[in-house]
Amino acid sequence: MGLAVKNLQAIFERGRIADYLSVYHYVKDGIYALRDGWGFCIECEPMPFAGTNTAKAIESLLTAPRHSDDWYLNIFLYASPYIDELMDEYLKRKEQGKTNINDEVILELFKQRRKYYEEHTKKSFFDEFDFRVRDFKLFISVIIPYKNKKQTATEIDVKIELEDAIKAKNAYFGVLKSEGLAPRIVSPERYIAIMKEILNQEKPTINNYNPHKEIKEQIIYPSTKIKIKENGDLLINGNPLRVFSVKTYPNVINLFQFGEIIGSYIDNMKQIPTTFALAMNVKLVDPVKSKEKFQMKSNFITQQADGNPVAKYIPTLHIRYQNYQLAMKYFEEDGKVLTPTQLTFWVIGDDEHHLEYLAQFVRNHWSQHKFEIAKENDDTSFTVFLSTLPMQMDSYYDKFLHRFEPIFCHNTSNLAPVFGDYKGNGYPLLTFISRRGQIMSFDPFVSDGNYNIAVAAESGKGKSFFTNELITSVLGEGGKVFVIDVGRSYEKLCEQLGGEFIEFDEKKNIVINPFTNIKTNENGEIDSSEFELLVPFIGNMCGMNLMASTEEKDPTKRVLASFIEQACREAFRQKQHDTTINDIYEILQKHPDNRAKDIAQALYPFSIHGRYGKWLNGRDNFQYQKDFVVLELDSLEQKEDLKSLILMLMMFRISQDIFFDFKRRKMFIIDEAWQLLRDNISSAFIEKGFRRFRKHNASAMTVTQTINDYFTNETTKALFNNAEWKIFLGQKNEAIEQAKEEKKLVMHEYFFDLLKTVDTVKGRYSEIMIIGSKGIGIGRLLVDRFTYYLYTTDANDKMKIAQIQNELGCSLSEAIKILVEREHGAKSGTLLEK
Template structure:
């Protein structure tokens, strides 16, 4: 029988006592066959682990209201727990598992270091020093929504009828959760145990961190949720569980009005411009279902009394009667519309490793929630009961009355208040690991798409594009992917050198030959691409007539039939010059510069000798800056050449082509047919194309840009100006909601701290921050001081990895702890930066709906109905009668 040490504070001092762990949770057993939990408080229940909703709309509001308004048995309690959990082990495990079959001395170390960085910052806040001071990005978490349902039973064991009632209620709830989009996963004993141990054990060596998840069937579940080294100390205003402090707050007063969807603000400020809680916390709403008819009669009786008092002389003595009458009117109106009366509490659990930090977080919580008209109060003297009632299956029927924390409202009002929303978690596969503005771990992968695996990066200068590209490419290479970068600015020379890749340049002394016909495998399949390339040779601006193109196509096909892979540009030029029509002769003349006698001929005459044997190849066009036409043709041929490499390569190895500064060359002439062909080939053979440009407007200025945008399942937007965003919004080129455009305008970069990326994908939309540790900062840095220090250690014989760690050691960046003074300094700088930044209206996740008016203290709620405001009680508790 498991006991834990509980120390409670009394007037005469702290008196320790041994308490059975079972007193802190009622869950005793789990029936694996029938999938329900048996509790020692006279209840049975079921639960679901759900995915928080990343957005809202009116249809969603109706579905949630319908879910709450169902005919659940009397005295049912449904609990909604939104937990910003430190448990991201599954995601980090997937991150490592993706790379388990590939090893590289540096790339594997990058992944190991990245996983360590992310895991460390589930415990310690991410404190970074930028040009303007320190910045606190808070801790990394995973938002988990746990929904449990429990019903009372009369005897010690549940009867057949009671089980049928539970299963019927559970089926209704699960069906509704699926229809709404929560993707519910039914709680079993293992999942419940892991959830509970994560909530209650916060040490670095906690059992859940060590992978101990299995439920022991031989002992009660509630005796397995505390680790042996976790003791509990109960104080007047807080709890201590092991080395972690917890504080519980409750809503004394709820806002008078709220929009449906505003509850997404529970996880933090989506705009990135306001304050947010930097610690782990959980929001719990327990919804109690009283007998609807009795409750309605009781409310009618109290309303009648209150109305009579509100219109008499008593109103002058007790002015709160007026507000109380309004609250009863709000409830009456909502119930008349068919909404079920409920009772609900709203509480928050905050966790931090020190008392100072938990106190600071609680104060911040009260201040931030006050902006939304919540009055959050500390639960003095009842911290332990409030903790117990906030845990899964912990809500007690007796607590509805005894704790005095429940408010009366209807399903319509509860719909708006419930903690059902969260930030977008990313695409699903953690090839790249980002962090949301409020600390949610975000996964990102081009391969989480059922259409194509392509993407576009649009980034203004200085917004962190190169840093993001470095992270993206190394993340894929660490799994074994082959990557080709086509650049015209030497941005990837250092990374290529560090990874010992192939760095190919096209200077005057270059002996590279890119004869496209030498590597053709299927001429018919590649004909469009080859003809487009020859047409671009003849006319870089695409000023050829349809007749010229058609005749050249015919001549090329004829030459191929006779010469096959021995075909040259010279053969095409000669055939065109021999054509009787002057227009075709002109094409032959215009091809001269690419023949063996022309100034560009050496790059295309002879056997193709470009070989892609390295995992990472950078094709640098910077030395062709003065020869724009040649640079364009080289770019097209390189894309075609990579196509062939993808075709011949291992289908199980991912391939990525990244075109950075060279993108401008694709805008010249009519290359859209060529690019469409390229994208088809890459998609067919599981390749990915990433195109980078400065402005998103660039994509829509010509046919090739539009073709690229249409064939890209992903869009990564960094730091776009408001003018650019407005331009694409007005033109209708970019499909986003108004809230999406508002969100896009807030995307920014803080140098040395993070780069923000607005991600639009088929699976969702959101903003992720690329926050890296000192190892990756040094790896990707082009700062001469950083490069010099690394090179100094490499000259001593150290590997790149060891050299970076040596520099980190010299700078004192290998420390694992963050002191409170640094946190305070970072928070003060963060507040200063935000106070100086112009703040747009907070972006909405869905349509901005008309606010729902809530009942005040009696039962305050908040919501938004699409067409009309709805009221709810807000001041005096509807359960209390005001008497003279």
């Protein structure tokens, strides 16, 4: 062990690890006072599929004018095993949700999910390949050296420096925000928390900041032990860590390609499943001085190559000459700036044997991307490790380490570790896990557009589990869910959750009258907004695709729409909420204009004299009480016209209920939509109904088997076009190619290729591609055994649960927990006592 290591080890043993940390105090406005300068730190969201635009934004940070030189920029990407921040929010929202169904089993489901995820931050979900859940965090920090280090510096001097640092912070923040990296200034509490997590290798329970104590003294726990092994590995509280530095860079690389350095976008076997970090330090030097210094070296090399007759026999000299000539071109013609860069990677293993395995994989993986990396030795590993952390790299580390490599700014920007997987869009209504282990949250109600969803899922690709997950998630947060289905797919779930299962057939005396619950204005007349849906509704009965007269662009259709509106208003003035479709029929029949009489004739089947009249005429008596309602149309399978009518009536009736309850979230689901929504229902009715949902905190989701099912007619196109969210589970390659060639789905070529890889591994997970206006991501739905037994439709599994309930007289959630414990061979004595 060298002298330097012995000295370092002596410091650790005295508990003075804090002496190696640089952050002293928080000043104000996001600025910190450091050992060697002013600093600021900005936390960002890693950019999925970062590419050319992101690289240009980073390059603009590297080349932006500065009020001084020799700044240090650090970009730190960290794969954290701690997901409790998101899972705390996830469970908190579920605990607060209240419905009138079986809240107990729903809450237990989400408690089990949290436990399942947290168990697999430290171990793999599967035996076949190592797959764990974590959270990628990105920090971008800058150190600006003090100009006035002498005691003679005045208060005014310091104030000017501080104001300059604040301006620099604001400029960086603006660039990062414009690029969509969602920046937020790191508070001292947040900085202490992340540094505690890394340097103690455990999640801190308290993240207080004491302004009267140096920040560097608030990070290391007294019990923390860091040891440097003779091979250069670190042991942080027993967790083995190895540090690598890049020695050789590829000739050409772009940011998108470099994004795969932290794991393949596709290949399960090319992943780094444990905690790791990738950090880039850049020294922002004076571009003029840098160019002059480089020019001197270039002149020397040129002189050697041109003036030396044996130079042509020395290949390395000729290569250096060519490189310097190219570099001078970057300087002279392209105006590029030289940016000394340090790229470092470190990884933590489960144990020392596992670390060796990871280290070999990391070397091979980087080598495949044309990088050569080398393990840091015992004299430097700890110092290099510290230099990777936010607001740590400064002139002291620089002088000791000599790790900076001169790289031009356009290349450096393509090495910036600002990438990661799609994290989702907001609060965790649902959670998935990306292919590289990123915990994802998805909430369709967080959107600048509407909240609607279009789902395409081939048979056997996980559609039922995904839909069940959405149902329980909305209910779990106190929402309401309505499902229209053919095939009884949700009967068991509805029964288990204590919902309401309503089956339609011709024998039932159900009346759905749109006028019974219609909204009125202060004069007691039909509110004008109601015609947005009422006109398409009645128009559809007449076989016409109509919109309200104020919105209808076709002059002929506008007249027809006005006839319907006039008849509705007249009938409602006479009978108020007792108005029926038959009243509209009679008023139009007596109208002097033949066009109105034609509408009446088309409405005849829905009058009291027609075959469908019994469903529409009379006081509305369709009632449901529960917050989870399944409307089953299976018995109408062979009656297409009646099925379409009932579906439209249900949509209209539910839409009325949705609009009267703004506070609660509502989810309206139409499964097997490709069968139900054929030409029998007008696209205008769908379009207006679905557009209104957002105004009333409601989301409509339709489910088909393939993307192309959404383009069979104008109605299904309206469903697709009025959905902010497109969600695809496994699709056949032919269906994807057809959608691409016919421009049914428009996105970058790469994402079509990625969509072809979306798959379901039976008994393991279902993959889901989520496409929204602000991002695309692929997540995996992994469910614990509790969730599996709640969602499964397997008759044998359901029988096992029922037997336990009958034997022990326990609740559904207790029965499932007992079944899971029996499955795992655990004792269930505690539960049995209950």
